[in-house]
Amino acid sequence: MDKKEQIIEVATALFAEKGFENTSISEVCETAKVSKGLIFHHFKSKNGLLREIFSRTTDMIKKNNLNHNDGNAYDTISLLLNSFFDQLKRDKTFLQLNVSVISQPTTREIIKDLVKERADLIFRSTKKLFDEIDPINATAKSYMFISELDGIALNYLSIFNDYPLEEIKSLLIKKYLHQ
Amino acid sequence: MDKKEQIIEVATALFAEKGFENTSISEVCETAKVSKGLIFHHFKSKNGLLREIFSRTTDMIKKNNLNHNDGNAYDTISLLLNSFFDQLKRDKTFLQLNVSVISQPTTREIIKDLVKERADLIFRSTKKLFDEIDPINATAKSYMFISELDGIALNYLSIFNDYPLEEIKSLLIKKYLHQ
Amino acid sequence: MDKKEQIIEVATALFAEKGFENTSISEVCETAKVSKGLIFHHFKSKNGLLREIFSRTTDMIKKNNLNHNDGNAYDTISLLLNSFFDQLKRDKTFLQLNVSVISQPTTREIIKDLVKERADLIFRSTKKLFDEIDPINATAKSYMFISELDGIALNYLSIFNDYPLEEIKSLLIKKYLHQ
Amino acid sequence: MDKKEQIIEVATALFAEKGFENTSISEVCETAKVSKGLIFHHFKSKNGLLREIFSRTTDMIKKNNLNHNDGNAYDTISLLLNSFFDQLKRDKTFLQLNVSVISQPTTREIIKDLVKERADLIFRSTKKLFDEIDPINATAKSYMFISELDGIALNYLSIFNDYPLEEIKSLLIKKYLHQ
DNA sequence: GATGAATGAGTATTCATTCAT
DNA sequence: GATGAATGAATACTCATTCAT
Numbered sequence: 014m015d016k017k018e019q020i021i022e023v024a025t026a027l028f029a030e031k032g033f034e035n036t037s038i039s040e041v042c043e044t045a046k047v048s049k050g051l052i053f054h055h056f057k058s059k060n061g062l063l064r065e066i067f068s069r070t071t072d073m074i075k076k077n078n079l080n081h082n083d084g085n086a087y088d089t090i091s092l093l094l095n096s097f098f099d100q101l102k103r104d105k106t107f108l109q110l111n112v113s114v115i116s117q118p119t120t121r122e123i124i125k126d127l128v129k130e131r132a133d134l135i136f137r138s139t140k141k142l143f144d145e146i147d148p149i150n151a152t153a154k155s156y157m158f159i160s161e162l163d164g165i166a167l168n169y170l171s172i173f174n175d176y177p178l179e180e181i182k183s184l185l186i187k188k189y190l191h192q
Numbered sequence: 193m194d195k196k197e198q199i200i201e202v203a204t205a206l207f208a209e210k211g212f213e214n215t216s217i218s219e220v221c222e223t224a225k226v227s228k229g230l231i232f233h234h235f236k237s238k239n240g241l242l243r244e245i246f247s248r249t250t251d252m253i254k255k256n257n258l259n260h261n262d263g264n265a266y267d268t269i270s271l272l273l274n275s276f277f278d279q280l281k282r283d284k285t286f287l288q289l290n291v292s293v294i295s296q297p298t299t300r301e302i303i304k305d306l307v308k309e310r311a312d313l314i315f316r317s318t319k320k321l322f323d324e325i326d327p328i329n330a331t332a333k334s335y336m337f338i339s340e341l342d343g344i345a346l347n348y349l350s351i352f353n354d355y356p357l358e359e360i361k362s363l364l365i366k367k368y369l370h371q
Numbered sequence: 372m373d374k375k376e377q378i379i380e381v382a383t384a385l386f387a388e389k390g391f392e393n394t395s396i397s398e399v400c401e402t403a404k405v406s407k408g409l410i411f412h413h414f415k416s417k418n419g420l421l422r423e424i425f426s427r428t429t430d431m432i433k434k435n436n437l438n439h440n441d442g443n444a445y446d447t448i449s450l451l452l453n454s455f456f457d458q459l460k461r462d463k464t465f466l467q468l469n470v471s472v473i474s475q476p477t478t479r480e481i482i483k484d485l486v487k488e489r490a491d492l493i494f495r496s497t498k499k500l501f502d503e504i505d506p507i508n509a510t511a512k513s514y515m516f517i518s519e520l521d522g523i524a525l526n527y528l529s530i531f532n533d534y535p536l537e538e539i540k541s542l543l544i545k546k547y548l549h550q
Numbered sequence: 551m552d553k554k555e556q557i558i559e560v561a562t563a564l565f566a567e568k569g570f571e572n573t574s575i576s577e578v579c580e581t582a583k584v585s586k587g588l589i590f591h592h593f594k595s596k597n598g599l600l601r602e603i604f605s606r607t608t609d610m611i612k613k614n615n616l617n618h619n620d621g622n623a624y625d626t627i628s629l630l631l632n633s634f635f636d637q638l639k640r641d642k643t644f645l646q647l648n649v650s651v652i653s654q655p656t657t658r659e660i661i662k663d664l665v666k667e668r669a670d671l672i673f674r675s676t677k678k679l680f681d682e683i684d685p686i687n688a689t690a691k692s693y694m695f696i697s698e699l700d701g702i703a704l705n706y707l708s709i710f711n712d713y714p715l716e717e718i719k720s721l722l723i724k725k726y727l728h729q
Numbered sequence: 730g731a732t733g734a735a736t737g738a739g740t741a742t743t744c745a746t747t748c749a750t
Numbered sequence: 751g752a753t754g755a756a757t758g759a760a761t762a763c764t765c766a767t768t769c770a771t
Binding site: 030032034113115118119128129152153154157160161165167168170171172173180181 | 209210213214285288291292294295296297298299300307308311315329331332333338339340341343344346347349350351352353355356359360362363
């Protein structure tokens with residue numbers, strides 16, 4: 014019954030489904046069954062709501078994907094790849110929201126600093142893994158690894174209807190785990 | 193002096209810079225110095241204008257990137273990689289337009305069929321190359337190759353401010369040309 | 372000071388005077404001294420506003436014309452004819468609005484169901500009167516009675532400049548009350 | 551292949567179906583397969599086109615309904631009633647166009663003079679009939695007769711879905727021919 | 730915290746009309 | 751007679767935001 018959480022939940026779903034720019038505050042209100050005023054009371058502006066959602070997603074990424082500190086690098090990469098491909102199949106629209114918000118100039122501007130924060134976070138924890146495996150070229154390899162995952166997500170979610178996710182996963186596992 | 197071309201040129205620039213949804217027809221008119229009516233006379237709707245622009249970009253891709261039929265597969269990949277990284281540095285906002293239009297649900301819906309057409313085109317010509325090199329797993333490898341390029345573009349254009357493009361290029365060249 | 376009522380009042384007057392299709396929302400706003408948004412906040416669309424107005428008119432007809440349950444049929448018809456001809460002289464433009472809205476295909480479509488509801492209402496209460504007088508052919512006679520009144524309204528309001536309303540009224544009284 | 555006639559034919563059908571205000575010149579052009587310029591070449595304006603159509607309808611009424619000069623008054627009324635009810639069933643949308651154009655303030659203004667001309671014409675030829683039958687009250691009776699027919703048309707075309715046209719016709723025949 | 734009436738600038742789109750060819 | 755590119759004013763409608771309650 015926490016109305017603030019309810020707003021965030023509904024807004025996330027709607028932004029994901031229809032895009033940020035094409036979801037009106039009115040629609041969020043009707044779906045979440047709250048008044049217009051309340052949204053501005055809690056988030057100050059529509060942009061504020063987006064920022065809150067984006068921040069929370071970063072928090073979730075932290076919790077889910079970057080906490081595998083215990084095992085060695087190979088085990089961690091293995092876990093990471095598995096959770097990545099799992100989420101890809103599970104949270105399609107939600108991930109699409111992240112891509113679209115980041116790639117569109119206007120929305121990107123709104124969350125600029127949050128994007129940088131998240132990107133740094135992801136880069137650093139990836140770099141740690143590759144440093145452990147082989148310090149030579151670890152920076153470029155880390156960027157390459159992140160790019161590969163993002164590219165896979167983009168192609169799977171927005172471009173191809175028959176993207177062979179399983180085969181791609183095998184390819185990646187072979188590449189990073191069976192050298 | 194062809195006003196239709198002028199509209200397309202201006203609209204492409206504005207859509208790229210500010211995003212499709214955040215560019216108003218009025219703005220296109222003022223910049224292109226034509227009347228509002230003329231846009232609808234030529235393109236029927238704002239969506240129609242986007243479709244025309246997207247189509248033309250596909251045509252350009254055809255002409256520029258997929259015409260290297262003469263040499264062997266390795267030469268072609270080499271040319272392709274070079275032209276890809278060149279364009280990435282040159283046409284930043286323009287490529288960003290393509291990513292954002294494809295990844296946002298609303299705009300994606302408008303050009304759904306054109307995305308599929310372009311994706312098929314790119315996949316087929318990539319697959320031809322990989323088939324020539326090694327028919328085993330050529331399909332998955334093709335998808336992987338395309339995903340890598342798209343991921344690089346996405347990371348370079350929208351996520352990292354200090355993306356090491358040259359090192360990534362070297363990595364790719366090593367991977368695909370010096371096996 | 373109730374702005375919603377104010378909008379309805381102004382819109383009714385303007386629609387009557389210039390026709391629904393030729394009255395712009397802007398004009399209604401300026402005249403009623405409210406913002407554009409408020410009309411859509413209250414009525415959802417220009418069509419919604421028309422429907423509200425049409426509905427209210429039906430309510431008014433109910434109250435004014437169909438409440439003569441007490442006397443016998445002849446008394447009721449007498450009252451009804453008197454109030455009909457009175458209103459015809461008093462509310463010219465307002466009645467014209469009703470005729471024009473009903474007879475034009477586009478506006479008619481908007482209020483289709485409300486027209487049927489009103490027509491049924493008027494028919495049933497007319498039929499009750501004619502049934503009381505003489506059940507033979509009461510249905511056809513009721514339709515004829517209604518048609519006569521509507522035809523008189525149409526001719527008086529929109530066709531003839533010198534329509535002899537008083538003589539017509541005498542003719543009707545003679546026909547229906549002095550048989 | 552006379553393009554002017556083709557325009558008139560198409561415009562009449564479209565105006566009847568969708569109303570004058572809701573039919574755009576563009577639509578007339580596309581349907582009639584002529585250019586925009588040609589309509590303005592022939593009719594000077596959209597209003598001019600409406601006037602031409604209205605005029606021609608008056609001409610048609612003259613030819614069809616008012617030429618029964620030969621028989622006596624009763625025969626003429628009989629013919630007139632028959633042709634009226636026939637047309638009512640045949641040319642529904644076309645007659646609706648006439649009612650809607652006359653009853654809506656804006657369109658009425660455009661053809662004001664033509665409406666008067668037609669109304670006078672119809673009144674005079676009706677009056678001639680009633681004068682022949684009984685000069686007392688012939689004026690009011692003529693207006694009443696015209697009002698009855700118009701009211702029947704209005705109710706049949708725009709108000710009731712189950713208007714009993716045949717019974718109404720019988721009622722009228724009994725009233726005017728079997729006194 | 731919570732409501733919803735009210736605003737006003739902004740949006741895509743329509744449309745009668747003109748005019749050079 | 752005939753075309754269709756071009757105009758610009760007008761239209762219904764949207765929407766983030768404010769504010770009194």
